[in-house]
Amino acid sequence: MKRFNENKIIKNILENSKLKTDSKYPANLDIIKGIGDDAAYWKDDKFAYCTSTDSLVENVHFKLNYFTPTELGKKSIAVNLSDIAAMGATPLGMLISLGITKSQDEEWINEFYKGVFELSESYNSPVLGGDLVYSSNLFISITCFGYRELKINGNKDVFMDRSKLQEDDLLYVTGYLGDSKAGLEILNSDLDLNVESTHHKELIRNHIYKSPRVEAGLKLLNNGVKNCIDISDGLLIDAKRLASASKVDINIIEDSLPISNSLKLVFPDDYKKYALIGGEDYELLFSAPKSKKDILVNIFANLNVNLSVIGEICKGEGEIFVDGNLSEITGWDHFDFVL
């Protein structure tokens, strides 16, 4: 597969775009944030709305030999709800475009939607519509919507985004890092999964499905946290996105990374690499002033979700350091990466 530089392409797109957010909408309807972030926001007098889209493509983002259609349906929704979670929005609903090949029959589609509905119902994010097309490879393209009821008119900081990290903030991450990618490595290996340990199976489970952190995102926003991203492409890449958008540096303390016992036991030599660049963790990465630490610890104890301080925010121009050393920003597959 040819490699390309997504961020350069997006920069080109941005330069070509003449989006004028102040142009032709009614006075009480504002586009707050458009292209360039993961998501778009708009608001009227009563509500702010956000929307985000993510596509999953067979043999690029998943393989059907280790995803049942129901699991794939669940994961597709979870990935998209994770974007909603990172904004601190409440799910409103979603649209699903499904491109099916000659290998999918009606039963496959029904099983896929079983997973979709299971998750969309449990997160009160109904499937509002969609499109079903033929394609020579299977793809799933989902757009999700979220909302927030506005308490204060004129407040533009309605959702969390990537641009509000402040010097001296602490960097936090939810859950554990690296399990999903480690699970994928096991799935792609020649191991006989019937005889492998529960630790192997735990890592695989974390690749097949991670609960989107919707409730945690809501709590963060409601408690004054202003920035957040979900880790989809790996800690380093997603931290870089925060740092670049906020024009600060981030120093990550490697020994503070939350690593599961399963990851340590199955990959005793590589677990730090999985945690730093694994990807598909779908955990929330955010910063907050030191003064908020006790509140945050309390919130996550009540949610029964692990929360770790993994670094700090420093004056800078958007670089990532690990233990004080400037880090090359790379994901597992070593795609070009420039912001």
Place this chain on the structure above:
Amino acid sequence: MKRFNENKIIKNILENSKLKTDSKYPANLDIIKGIGDDAAYWKDDKFAYCTSTDSLVENVHFKLNYFTPTELGKKSIAVNLSDIAAMGATPLGMLISLGITKSQDEEWINEFYKGVFELSESYNSPVLGGDLVYSSNLFISITCFGYRELKINGNKDVFMDRSKLQEDDLLYVTGYLGDSKAGLEILNSDLDLNVESTHHKELIRNHIYKSPRVEAGLKLLNNGVKNCIDISDGLLIDAKRLASASKVDINIIEDSLPISNSLKLVFPDDYKKYALIGGEDYELLFSAPKSKKDILVNIFANLNVNLSVIGEICKGEGEIFVDGNLSEITGWDHFDFVL
């Protein structure tokens, strides 16, 4: 390519869905219409919003040997704005998921977005975000948003939909029918386009790009028209969708179908077939009481858009008649079609 019954699949999906539109939203936020229509609507106290998604797949919906990337960008946006037009909404913005293959380079992507931005700017419908992924075949999945400022609280009929046809209404269509499919047939034929007539070229132009009827849709809604659909799959199929959703019959008068001179001249034996089942016309099909005829004729004269009365709405259960004869509902490719 395997054929499948999209409508049966969607019926299954509907049965599996437990969408409860009255469930867990704030009191002043309502999901008005969800899965089962082309589009989803919601509203708060000030605005109603609609959203719709459409995917275009290479070698299913288009071929790159007759679409430049810029033309493809324009068409992708036009097809989606046509859905907004059919609801009578004002465009708010859109998200684009682009799945590219190894045949697309950065220049291709830039050219594609040139077409996207040309159209999205001219319709004040900015690209708010999106996703860029690898795929083994090219696809474009677009979600568009529209809005309407609410004048009357509590009015739920905020957009036009498919379910409001009334007995004794007249059936109208904008523009001309069949040109787009005829243009596609010419493109797929062995004709030497360098020596072909301006009529051939006119038909091809109508396949490559049709202006979305956004202004016409707005005028319809503002003048009390309650139902509308854009003709994407052919007059018969889309008329059937209106009839089924409204539980009425429609009788189409074949001689009243608006046919361009180019279509008559190039396909003298088949032009009625193109008009009835061609598809990709992206014209608006709607009904209105006879009392509105003068107003509508005036509106479309001012818009300089052709408007034709092509039939009438009768008591019934959702059947389509042509000149009084029950019609088999079929598109050009004879896919199964059951609502």
